[in-house]
Amino acid sequence: MLTGLYGAGFLGRKIGRAIDTPFVFVDDTPSKVGTVIDEHDVTNLEQFSRNGPSHSLVLYVCIFQPGFSYLRKRDQIRATYPGLDVRPFTELFHSSASGVLPYLFFESPTDLSEKLGLYEKISRLLNDDLSRSTLSGHLAFRLTGQFEKIVSTPRRDLSFLCDVLSPLVTYVDAGAFDGDTAEDFVAMTKGRFGHLCLVEPDPNNLSRAEKRFADLCRPGRITFRQEAVSDVRGLMGFNALGSVGSSLDPDADNKVKTSLLSDFDSEGQLYIKLDIEGAEIPAIRASIDFITSRRPILAISVYHRPDDLLNAIKLLEGIEGYAFYIRCHGPAGEDLMLYAIPN
Structure with a gap:
């Protein structure tokens, strides 16, 4: 299974440095595609989708900024690449990237549950x-x-x-x-x-x-x-x-x-x-x-x-x-x- 972190910006790099899973960055910025960021290749959605059947690819959307809607972006990606497993970065916060927390209002579920x-x-x-x-x-x-x-x-x-x-x-x-x-x-x-x-x-x-x-x-x-x-x-x-x-x-x-x-x-x-x-x-x-x-x-x-x-x-x-x-x-x-x- 190939993992992609969609968004090679601040949040994507922060998460990338915290996880051990091999991955590639997926980004829409033409100047980033084909480069290497933090020792990880940067590709785009079209190239990422060619790496195998959609069930073998997992894409984590790692963008969090004013006006950006994960749900809207997820639906846009799925419309173009049906069957692609698109997930929010928050899943990584709760698992392999928990060391990034706290991040903005995000904290571990255990800490939040106590409050x-x-x-x-x-x-x-x-x-x-x-x-x-x-x-x-x-x-x-x-x-x-x-x-x-x-x-x-x-x-x-x-x-x-x-x-x-x-x-x-x-x-x-x-x-x-x-x-x-x-x-x-x-x-x-x-x-x-x-x-x-x-x-x-x-x-x-x-x-x-x-x-x-x-x-x-x-x-x-x-x-x-x-x-x-x-x-x-x-x-x-x-x-x-x-x-x-x-x-x-x-x-x-x-x-x-x-x-x-x-x-x-x-x-x-x-x-x-x-x-x-x-x-x-x-x-x-x-x-x-x-x-x-x-x-x-x-x-x-x-x-x-x-x-x-x-x-x-x-x-x-x-x-x-x-x-x-x-x-x-x-x-x-x-x-x-x-x-x-x-x-």
């Missing part, structure tokens, strides 16, 4: 049935590796949020990337808001955000700030990759200004979205007094670390009057968001 009681307590705090089914589906996906368990919702389908937003609300998008989430906010509110503040430390991402909003928003209604929300004010090393993977790194040579949540306060209703590549919990912890007194609406990314949701709820549940919702906006379990709405 299910804590998640049951969180479920009882949630304010609607869709939040509870979203959490249940996400946990089932993490336990089994089955993408079919995921319950996802479009980012613009947030009636519980729209119902409480003031037409003068200030929306602070911390970790704005290229402005895609802020654009969803503008569409969701039909342009009824006071001000947008896009906070993004990567200059290339921020430049793309400025171009995105050139025709979407009058200059007086939007501010762009090249900063990183953190747990301290000052300067910190930053890896500017020009992608969703840009993140703070104390060892990086490039420096970026870091700020606290309170540095983005304004009059009236305040709505803060935090998607800052795993730095969400320290940022909230450092600003908990500000959150307690100011009581902004919060949308917190809780998929960068296995315990992000547990830690976020632990920090916020003691603040009187917050209602909690959970939505997953990504087809592969990414963009799991905790929404905290003050009464």
